[in-house]
Amino acid sequence: xxxxxxxSEPQKALRxxxxxxxxxxxxxxxxxxxxxxxxVKLRDARExxxxxxxxxxxxxxxxxxxxxxLVVTVDDGTDTCVLRFFSFYPSQQKALTAGVRLxxxxxxxxxxxxxxxxxxxxxxxxxxxxxxxxxxxxTVAVLPQAYLRKAVAGGLERADLAETVPPDAPPAPGKAxxxxxxxxxxxxxxxxxxxSLAALEDRSHPAWLxxxxxxxLAQQLSQAESRREHDALQAPPLKARKGGLHEQFLAALPFxxxxxxQRVSGEIAASLARGRPMQRLLxxxxxxxxxxxxxLAAAIAIDSGxxxxxxxxxxxxxxxxxxxxxxxxEPLLSPKGLRVAWLTGSQRKKERGxxxxxxxxxxxxxxxxxxxxIQEQVQFRKLGLAVIDEQHRFGVExxxxxxxxxxxxxEPHMLMMSATPIPRTLAMSYYADLDVSTIxxxxxxxxxxxxxxxxxxxxxxxxERIRGQLAEGRQVYWVCPLIEESETLDLTNATxxxxxxxxxxxxxxxxxxxxxxxxxxxxxxxxxxxxxxxxVLVSTTVIEVGVDVPNASLMVIEHAERFGLSQLHQxxxxxxxxxxxxxxxxxxxxxxxxxxxxxxxxxxxxxxxTNDGFEIARRDLEIRGPGEFLGARQSGAPLLRFADLATDAxxxxxxxxxxxxxxxxxxxxxxxxxxxxLGGKSEYLKA
Ligand code: ADP
Ligand code: MG
Numbered sequence: 121x122x123x124x125x126x127x128s129e130p131q132k133a134l135r136x137x138x139x140x141x142x143x144x145x146x147x148x149x150x151x152x153x154x155x156x157x158x159x160v161k162l163r164d165a166r167e168x169x170x171x172x173x174x175x176x177x178x179x180x181x182x183x184x185x186x187x188x189x190l191v192v193t194v195d196d197g198t199d200t201c202v203l204r205f206f207s208f209y210p211s212q213q214k215a216l217t218a219g220v221r222l223x224x225x226x227x228x229x230x231x232x233x234x235x236x237x238x239x240x241x242x243x244x245x246x247x248x249x250x251x252x253x254x255x256x257x258x259t260v261a262v263l264p265q266a267y268l269r270k271a272v273a274g275g276l277e278r279a280d281l282a283e284t285v286p287p288d289a290p291p292a293p294g295k296a297x298x299x300x301x302x303x304x305x306x307x308x309x310x311x312x313x314x315x316s317l318a319a320l321e322d323r324s325h326p327a328w329l330x331x332x333x334x335x336x337l338a339q340q341l342s343q344a345e346s347r348r349e350h351d352a353l354q355a356p357p358l359k360a361r362k363g364g365l366h367e368q369f370l371a372a373l374p375f376x377x378x379x380x381x382q383r384v385s386g387e388i389a390a391s392l393a394r395g396r397p398m399q400r401l402l403x404x405x406x407x408x409x410x411x412x413x414x415x416l417a418a419a420i421a422i423d424s425g426x427x428x429x430x431x432x433x434x435x436x437x438x439x440x441x442x443x444x445x446x447x448x449x450e451p452l453l454s455p456k457g458l459r460v461a462w463l464t465g466s467q468r469k470k471e472r473g474x475x476x477x478x479x480x481x482x483x484x485x486x487x488x489x490x491x492x493x494i495q496e497q498v499q500f501r502k503l504g505l506a507v508i509d510e511q512h513r514f515g516v517e518x519x520x521x522x523x524x525x526x527x528x529x530x531e532p533h534m535l536m537m538s539a540t541p542i543p544r545t546l547a548m549s550y551y552a553d554l555d556v557s558t559i560x561x562x563x564x565x566x567x568x569x570x571x572x573x574x575x576x577x578x579x580x581x582x583x584e585r586i587r588g589q590l591a592e593g594r595q596v597y598w599v600c601p602l603i604e605e606s607e608t609l610d611l612t613n614a615t616x617x618x619x620x621x622x623x624x625x626x627x628x629x630x631x632x633x634x635x636x637x638x639x640x641x642x643x644x645x646x647x648x649x650x651x652x653x654x655x656v657l658v659s660t661t662v663i664e665v666g667v668d669v670p671n672a673s674l675m676v677i678e679h680a681e682r683f684g685l686s687q688l689h690q691x692x693x694x695x696x697x698x699x700x701x702x703x704x705x706x707x708x709x710x711x712x713x714x715x716x717x718x719x720x721x722x723x724x725x726x727x728x729x730t731n732d733g734f735e736i737a738r739r740d741l742e743i744r745g746p747g748e749f750l751g752a753r754q755s756g757a758p759l760l761r762f763a764d765l766a767t768d769a770x771x772x773x774x775x776x777x778x779x780x781x782x783x784x785x786x787x788x789x790x791x792x793x794x795x796x797x798l799g800g801k802s803e804y805l806k807a
Contacts, residue, residue, distance in 0.1 A: 192205070463492045686740055
């Protein structure tokens with residue numbers, strides 16, 4: 121570009137590190153600090169200290185054993201110290217002659233055997249001592265520490281750090297707002313030597329708290345903004361009609377709703393009745409009975425003359441929903457001339473055309489299917505409510521596509537269901553525009569699943585267990601992680617296991633289900649298992665979500681160490697759905713290493729210790745951190761750099777309270793605050 125000087129290597133590196141703006145530099149916080157404020161006497165030093173001494177060279181020579189090195193002896197008047205350099209220039213050797221006085225910094229080793237330092241840094245003695253600790257920044261090879269220090273100091277000097285937290289905001293916890301942002305940053309870059317390094321390290325120092333409070337506030341502001349935008353949208357008010365479908369369905373329910381199901385149904389009904397689009401997450405552990413709650417919501421939409429769409433991530437799950445909903449609702453719908461339609465990718469063209477016709481005409485009051493439901497060709501007459509099962513499997517774009525299905529510029533209400541609960545702090549920070557309803561109670565008569573960890577070498581015992589369950593008329597799942605022998609991963613494949621089990625269990629129908637099978641075949645296998653003719657179902661993780669076969673009482677997961685925690689929990693939830701005592705066996709293999717990795721061990725331990733989906737989610741967050749927990753598809757939102765949801769819940773609460781106040785009373789400050797922290801990134805948050 122004309123008039124622009126080519127960027128130097130370090131400048132390019134700064135850009136790459138995301139340090140383009142002054143504020144970015146100011147927010148580039150040191151990794152650690154070096155204390156160059158004091159000169160230590162060797163007599164007072166301790167083994168292992170990183171110390172700065174001033175001493176005179178008494179000897180300098182090159183040694184060749186055990187390897188070539190420059191050996192310099194220095195004396196600070198209290199003791200001597202040997203400096204060793206394994207790589208050095210001839211000029212260095214010349215400069216370090218006897219009599220030269222140096223200021224030397226390095227890690228002291230030796231003690232009684234005589235002090236020594238390997239590759240210390242040094243410069244001529246004398247000169248002023250700095251008053252603050254010296255920052256050491258995270259950097260890359262082409263960006264020297266000295267260059268970066270200067271750049272950061274410049275950025276810190278120039279950046280606009282004027283206060284944006286309004287004076288009428290409540291004080292933040294831990295004296296966070298007793299420090300101004302400028303003071304806090306100044307301190308974090310150049311702390312005074314008396315500071316508690318522990319408080320800097322664990323980020324509990326008030327300067328750190330201030331920084332984290334600012335960051336969380338930016339996040340809450342942008343979340344509150346997107347929530348306000350969302351609240352300005354229109355949606356049809358949906359209400360149950362007297363004597364209508366909702367009422368009839370409630371009267372005909374096959375069982376008594378649990379208290380939790382009643383409560384969340386009430387929450388959903390209240391949101392649907394408002395003229396603003398509901399965006400609600402219905403979370404409840406596997407088997408807690410979310411489907412019926414969704415069906416009740418659908419009935420409300422239909423009562424108001426609107427259509428409802430229900431999407432599931434896999435065809436098997438969608439079909440299971442379809443059958444259930446047809447069973448529950450079609451007897452009530454057909455007298456009204458309404459139907460339940462079925463849409464999926466594997467459908468024949470003709471059938472799909474017919475179904476699309478039903479959807480377009482409005483004759484299909486309810487549409488169930490896979491993501492085929494949101495394809496462009498599918499035109500709804502009046503989509504009022506979209507239900508998405510196992511929402512964590514869906515990307516943001518798919519949810520947006522569904523929104524576009526309502527005519528007249530309105531938005532459908534959305535109900536997302538998930539068995540993977542979002543911990544509260546995470547929900548507050550990344551899903552602020554989402555209402556959450558929680559089913560925290562299982563239907564009566566369930567017995568908790570007993571979980572056993574068993575080494576793969578004891579497979580025979582597991583087969584014995586399977587025999588026992590089959591003898592009692594129960595059924596068994598066996599889950600494998602991969603479907604084909606892979607050259608790099610030594611995984612037992614599902615096909616081999618299928619054959620083994622078939623041979624070990626003569627007279628028992630052992631089925632195989634994997635994701636690459638044709639859909640018709642999958643359905644046939646599933647039907648045999650659901651119908652009870654098939655004793656054992658070997659499968660890859662296709663059964664992970666939603667499948668409901670109450671007679672299944674044993675779940676075996678092979679190579680359990682390779683599964684994620686929430687996946688394991690979901691799989692375990694496939695059993696324990698009836699009254700029979702159920703078990704989950706986690707078969708693990710330690711591989712060549714002979715022992716499990718740390719995170720694999722933590723996951724299996726969590727599984728063995730708790731059945732509670734919320735506790736599992738909390739541990740998962742702990743093991744993986746929010747970035748991975750949210751998953752790339754879930755979070756357009758930039759993750760937190762400084763705050764930690766696990767330890768900073770109180771600061772998060774503060775930010776959540778301040779954000780709306782700031783938007784109402786100080787919109788200018790709010791805009792500046794968001795720009796400072798999120799720059800161009802805030803658009804992401806609007807998904
Ligand atoms: P999930 O929340 O995992 O989607 P489902 O909706 O599949 O759970 O329900 C699990 C099983 O519990 C189903 O067989 C369902 O019919 C049954 N169920 C749901 N609610 C109740 C209830 N209140 N009482 C008895 N059984 C129930
Ligand atoms: Mg379900």
